[in-house]
Amino acid sequence: MxxxxxxxxxxxxxxxxxxxxxxxxxxxxxxxxxxxxxxxxxxxxxxxxxxxxxxxxxxxxxxxxxxxxxxxxxxxxxxxxxxxxxxxxxxxxxxxxxxxxxxxxxxxxxxxxxxxxxxxxxxxxxxxxxxxxxxxxxxxxxxxxxxxxxxxxxxxxxxxxxxxxxxxxxxxxxxxxxxxxxxxxxxxxxxxxxxxxxxRGLVLADVRFHGPDLDLHSGVFGGAVPNPVTVAARMVAALHDADGRVQIPGFYDDVVELTDLERELMARTPFDEARFLATSKSRALAGEAGYSTLERIGARPTAEVNGIGGGYQGDGTKTIIPSDAFVKLSFRLVANQDPATITAAIEAFIAEHTPAGISHRVRWAGDGVAxxxxxxxxxxxxxxxxxxxxxxxxxxxxxxxxxxxxxxxxxxxxxxxxxxxxxxxxxxxxxxxxxxxxxxxxxxxxxxxxxxxxxxxxxxxxxxxxx
Missing domain, CATH: 3.40.630.10 (Zn peptidases)
Structure with missing residues (x-):
């Protein structure tokens, strides 16, 4: 036939x-x-x-x-x-x-x-x-x-x-x-x-941190009240360890690992590192240790910072403690990870990294994609x-x-x-x-x-x- x-x-x-x-x-x-x-x-x-x-x-x-x-x-x-x-x-x-x-x-x-x-x-x-x-x-x-x-x-x-x-x-x-x-x-x-x-599935978060109700003079108040931009930066820095693993408790609990056969077959897939870097306009590979690039982008969950900001953004300097900061995050999920479970884990992680004197609000883009x-x-x-x-x-x-x-x-x-x-x-x-x-x-x-x-x-x- x-x-x-x-x-x-x-x-x-x-x-x-x-x-x-x-x-x-x-x-x-x-x-x-x-x-x-x-x-x-x-x-x-x-x-x-x-x-x-x-x-x-x-x-x-x-x-x-x-x-x-x-x-x-x-x-x-x-x-x-x-x-x-x-x-x-x-x-x-x-x-x-x-x-x-x-x-x-x-x-x-x-x-x-x-x-x-x-x-x-x-x-x-x-x-x-x-x-x-x-x-x-x-x-x-x-x-x-x-x-x-x-x-x-x-x-x-x-x-x-x-x-x-x-x-x-x-x-x-x-x-x-x-x-x-x-x-x-x-x-x-x-x-x-x-x-x-x-x-992969997807969960999107927009995190807003609020500190003082107005921008403060950093000479008068610096070192004495919490800075929401510093809080945002610390939270982002805590997302991964030195090996590129996401540090949110429970994040990997339900991940279905690749079988040995799947890894062997995926390893046969051609991958041109130079071409990949050229396409991405990047100069080095990075990601979770112990996995190939193809495994990282297809079979492993990730946490990425899509945007971060707060405080003065203009030319020159402005000596303030900003009132607000924001972080935009995306999480790619793999087999057996439930968006609702991951959302709850992220909420807990953000709350844990929000000190006294700073409030936070997380806005989610829908219910996520499984x-x-x-x-x-x-x-x-x-x-x-x-x-x-x-x-x-x-x-x-x-x-x-x-x-x-x-x-x-x-x-x-x-x-x-x-x-x-x-x-x-x-x-x-x-x-x-x-x-x-x-x-x-x-x-x-x-x-x-x-x-x-x-x-x-x-x-x-x-x-x-x-x-």
Whole structure:
């Protein structure tokens, strides 16, 4: 079947490219209010594309914000497993526009790549799934997919998914499934197929310290009353020890450690230290001792100071004890860490480092984002591995961990189904940045992998997927 799938994808690759060209011209930037109609047009475009492929049920679900597209195609086999594919059709803003080499909404083919906002994140990756469905049907001779197939394509992912969890609750029955496929990720290299096996969670804190009710003369009051900027600095300094470990009591209690096999496979992932430093405009690596850089940014929790300030900020000097200070903190969480538990631990840590005479207030950015994990021994991951290996003509895929955070954990928690990641973006796709691009050959390989995946899941059956 591999040759049949590959031939179909090759013969219809121009159709994928034409569709992507048309869709990318819709500037569906969800974070910009004046683009609301464009995001709605984007949802309508993808809904019509699903109908064109053959999905008998296609709906646009409204939210208090921007719409989500839902599509469903039942299998002829009533006992087939149900698969939910998640992605998003909205895109990032394009600023700074003067750094783009081409118009971000006029797709441009440049040799092996196509440039345009949303090419990789996430429109190209959604369209390879539509081609993959067609290739699956053609190669198997089926009239319907081998699995009950559902698509859930969000319209607010790039603006923080403010209405997504509510949508999951409201539509829970319609979204029931046996496995979830996330298609908003990538691979480590074009010649090294991989799959994400975890995404970190996130907790954001804005801490305000207040001392005297007005700025004081440091000559008259210095050394006699507490200084809130000093308190903020001491608290920040206490966050880590000399080995880069977070010093908040209980912070690591629930962390799921990497297995020896995971560490061995992650060690095979190519990492160019010089390139990493050049990309980050930095001059040295740093972080928790005992872990590689890839482990630090994907599989270990972190505490970062995003901002700190207080007191006089102008030119020259001003001899005062400031009235106020602030610290902005972000905490990336890994598998099994609960945002509520970590939030309570942070609150206690800040209170412990706030002396008498200083008051503090912590403001949280929502309830936090939970992490998610894909154990590499699960049947769902093994099926994904077989599908990717067939598409890339290899016998091994590498597990990777994403350092960022997204709504994937909310999906996993709401639906209670195992999850896998099938994405073909590359590290240099410049998503969220000027000159976003996608490598076209990766989209075609993604279509092949998707075509194989439905058969792999069907072979496992519902019980096999959840065993």
């Amino acid at each position: 591999t040759n049949d799938v590959r031939a179909y994808v090759r013969d219809h690759s121009a159709e994928l490219l034409a569709d992507l060209d048309a869709w990318l011209r819709i500037p569906g930037i969800s974070s910009e209010p004046d683009r609301r109609d464009d995001v709605i047009r984007s949802a309508e475009w993808f809904a019509e594309a699903c109908r064109g492929v053959g999905f008998p049920t296609v709906e646009i679900w409204p939210t208090p914000g921007l719409p989500t597209v839902y599509a469903e195609w039942p299998s002829e086999d009533p006992d087939a497993p149900t698969v939910l594919v998640y992605g998003h059709h909205d895109v990032q803003p394009v600023d700074p526009i003067d750094l783009w080499h081409t118009d971000p909404f006029e797709p441009t083919v440049d040799g092996p790549v196509l440039r345009g906002r949303g090419a990789s994140d996430d429109k190209g990756q959604l369209l390879f799934h539509l081609l993959g469905v067609r290739a699956h049907l053609a190669a198997t001779g089926r009239a319907t997919p081998a699995v009950h197939l559902k698509f859930l394509i969000e319209g607010e992912e790039e603006s923080g998914s403010p209405n997504f969890e509510a949508l999951l609750r409201e539509r829970r029955q319609r979204l029931d499934c046996d496995v979830v496929v996330i298609t908003d990720t990538g691979m480590v290299a074009e010649d090294m197929p991989s799959s994400v096996t975890g995404m 992490p998610c994990l894909v154990p590499i021994g699960t049947p769902a991951y093994q099926a994904l591995s077989k599908a990717i290996c067939a598409a890339f003509d290899t016998d091994l895929i590498l597990p990777t961990r994403e350092g960022g955070s997204g709504p994937e954990a909310a999906i996993q928690q709401a639906l209670g189904a195992p999850m896998v990641f099938l994405g073909v973006g590359l590290p240099d796709d410049q998503i969220h940045a000027p000159n976003e691009k996608v490598t076209l050959s990766m989209l075609y390989k993604g279509a092949e992998a998707a075509a194989h995946l439905w058969g792999e899941f069907a072979a496992l059956g519902r019980k096999g997927l959840t065993s």
